[in-house]
Amino acid sequence: MPAASPHNPRMxxxxxxxxxxxxxxxxxxxLVPGVVLLDRVIAVIEATHGPLGPLRLxxxxxxxPLLPGEDxxxxxxxxxxxxxxxxxxxxxxxxxxxxxxxxxxxxx
Numbered sequence: 511m512p513a514a515s516p517h518n519p520r521m522x523x524x525x526x527x528x529x530x531x532x533x534x535x536x537x538x539x540x541l542v543p544g545v546v547l548l549d550r551v552i553a554v555i556e557a558t559h560g561p562l563g564p565l566r567l568x569x570x571x572x573x574x575p576l577l578p579g580e581d582x583x584x585x586x587x588x589x590x591x592x593x594x595x596x597x598x599x600x601x602x603x604x605x606x607x608x609x610x611x612x613x614x615x616x617x618x
Contacts, residue, residue, distance in 0.1 A: 518586060518587050519557070519586050520554075520583055520584065520585050520586070521550065521553070521554045521583060521584045522581060522582070522583045523550050523581075523582055523583070523584070524579060524580065524582070525542045525546060525576065525580075526578065527540070527578040527579055529542075531543050531545075531546050532578055540578050541575045541576070541577065542577065542578060544570075547572075547576065547582075547605050548567065548570070550582075550584050550597070551609065552609070554584045554586055555586065555593060555609060558586075559590055562590070563611070563612065564612040565609055565610065565611055565612065566610045567607060567608070567609055568607075568608050568610060569608045570605065570606075570607035570608075571605060572604070573604060573605065574599070574603065574604045576597075576599060576604055581600075582598060582599045583597070584596070584597055585597075585598065590613075591610055591611035591612075592608065592611070593608065593609045594608055595607055595609060
């Protein structure tokens with residue numbers, strides 16, 4: 511993906527071992543749930559464009575797990591109403607997909 515810019519933002523993040531989603535996912539070997547990664551993707555979009563209302567995720571692939579405490583980053587490409595995203599740990603692709611804003615349901 512291109513270098514970071516307003517149309518291609520990036521965000522680094524770490525999910526701490528005490529995150530409330532981790533107990534039970536999975537006992538003895540916790541993995542960060544995919545929904546937590548998607549929450550970070552949406553946070554990048556909304557940090558750049560503000561609240562967008564309903565969103566669709568027509569395509570999402572999870573390739574590798576993220577462990578608590580590991581550094582990861584979200585990379586976006588696109589603009590309202592459609593973005594492609596990648597979540598990476600270093601150069602390892604963890605997840606990728608597409609987010610689409612439902613403009614009919616967006617706040618005025």
